[in-house]
Amino acid sequence: MDAYAAELLEGLNDPQRRAVEHPGGPLLVIAGAGSGKTRVLTHRVAYLVRTGQAGLGEILAVTFTNKAAAELRHRVGDLLGRSTKGLWVATFHSACARILRVEAEKLGYTRQFTIYDSDDSKRLVKRVLEADGADTKRFTPNGVRNQISDHKNRLRSVEQAQQLAAGQYDRTVADAYAGYQKQLVANNAMDFDDLMGRTVDLFERYPDVRARYRNAFKHVLVDEYQDTNPAQYRFLQLLCMDDPMHQAGPSGGGGRDATGGAVDAVSGEGRLPLGQDALTAPLAGEEPGHRNLMVVGDDAQSIYGFRSADIRNILDFEDDFPDAEVIKLEQNYRSTQHILDAANGLIANNTNQRPKHLFTDLGTGDEVRVRALPDDHAEARWVVGEVERLAGEGVPLSQMAVLYRTNALSRGIETALTQAELEYQVVGGVRFFDRAEVKDALSYLQWLHNPANTVAFARVVNRPRRGIGDTTVGRILSHAAATGTTPLDVIKDPAAAGLKTAACKAVSTFAEQVAELHETLAGGHPEGAAADGGDLRVADLVEDVLRVTGYRAELEASTDPQDEGRLENLDQLHAFADEFDEEAPAEGDAQHVLDRFLQGAALLSDADRKADNPDGQVTLMTLHNAKGLEYDAVFLVGCEDGVFPHSRAIDSGELEEERRLAYVGITRARRHLSLTWARRRALYGPPQSQVPSRFLRELPLDALDETSPDALSGQPGGGMPTRGRRDFSSIGRVGRGPGGGAGGSGGGAANLAALGLKRGSALAGGDDDAPPAVNWRPGQRVRHVKFDAGEVVRMDGDVVVVRFDGHGEKRLIAGFARLEPIT
């Protein structure tokens, strides 16, 4: 190794260095919070390049957000001292979108396909449910959409969903899934989940395509591996490994000698024009996978189960890849010891995890503070007072964050900060691109770009109001569907769709506007905007849309004070488009430019757009948004049972994930950490009495300051609720007697639960989150996300033994095994 490469190992601790130098093959880096995982990733990429193990273009690094991707790229560039052009750093979704743009035709799409966000897909699901005559009260579009999303994230085809459906609800969902998927194809659209799922389809159905990408990326690195879902797991497997279960036949059903096996991954004939040849093609001659998969993550920070992320991906890594090396990073470079003690003590209450113990040499530091306040207003004022105090001590506002479980909690804090005249920024909440006016404008672009997109059409056709109501829209859509054309074709000849005179007139006006916009898109800028050449400037197109349709004029004429803000948002969209035009000077034709713009807009999260704030604003955000960030001072507010942990999580037994979320929050803090709760809070409706979060009682006493215990044991300052009985009934879940305490297994350290709490103690519940009992019986056919179909051989205590077709017997932990019955 030359000195040039050796330089990249300097300053790394021993395990970090081993990870960077790892010779190849599967590698799991368990990176505790603040243990320098970004450092390991960036140094590893740079090291691979410098030692000549891989060219920049032969590395794929996958991150969780676009922002993280940009930062990783930047830091690799710094390390290498040169451009990182050619290096793929992307989120799973943007990497897949990029691949799918190129390969879209193989899947029955054109490369202009639209990416539907959750709002778009919700509308489409609703349309399908209504067409099916389903009761949308019982089968809410959102609920059904989430179920479909879960199916997709677990790579379940429509057929599998139908087979697995146990009750009427599941069957309705499966039917909606079938119709929805057909509609997506008809609309030339994919939802977020499809970006993963269809890429997996692509790789499974086209071994040559998979081989191409597999050969292209000799090393694959993944950040935040604990939050990957089964689809993402499969994607990585296909990219890196020998093909373990090549045949795509979804329902187990034996090998590739079975009846052609050409069951579509999702129904909807014609979606995959592929014949059966590729499915049944022999594997002979296929090159082995390079196996150079490095994943980095922390099981204690797995917080996206609701998005079907599966913590078992990281817990079972060695089982999946028996030759894997595992390196643990436990030295924390971020926080002082009291903060780490709090984090360690809390997470010790989880059972389903890899043991680890964070330590630091930054010293003990401040004690963690727990505070109870009489109500939410007092809580907000207390936090703001502390912000001011710390600011007086020289902590910049940009180094302070207020974190909460739900966005609804930001409001009170915002009010208090405003009253104190402190600058703040809120990350998340309603995404910029989700605002109605911004979505309207983008939908215009989407529909101009992809006329088959009926969701976008339905959204914009009557906005601003031009007298085209639901009935007319319905007629246009069904006529388009009946004739196999697009709404664009229909509005050119409205009479053919059987529209009456008045409707025809309104539609024709709209058609004229659309025609004008298409001219702009085609390059003939009508009114001297960027008249040179034929290159499309997206900013000009946005402007034309707002002008030609009269959208802007209507807002300007409005007296509604909110419309001013809407205009500002549209200006921001324009600025965003302008920035895009500057950064990515129109390569290729207008189609490609719009592809990239719309894809970028669809996949950008709000957090991605937040600039760093050197000039000092306090940051407010949810715990989920805080992942990966760090602040000198952190305030975790709303630590009350029902708020955090959220009542729905309590009900559905997701306490371990909630606890990990608390762990994420605590470990964001470098030097100061405060956790607060309010005895009374008005959240939805009138103020309610609250009880402290069970997580507060799991914090080790030694890590807390001397006033913290009072925040739980007594009611100093008269914070006692005055409306006794009714409030108690509203608490609801005060079920368990004392003694069900969570402290028992928690490693011996004294914690607040031991203090003999009054009301709060009744809530102590240690066993809420036991895994659901699963009773597998011998002979039962099951399916596994990794090993496909198999048969249960026997039960052995908690262990279930399964003989998988073609994979032999595996021993799996019954409660956690990724098994599903095949009915």
Added chain:
DNA sequence: GAGCATGAATCAAAT
């Protein structure tokens, strides 16, 4: 087909 008023339902995290 649009606009308004009233009543009802919802209220977790987000690429």
Added chain:
DNA sequence: ATTCATGCTC
């Protein structure tokens, strides 16, 4: 508390 849907009138 706020959003959303429905029903009524013009």
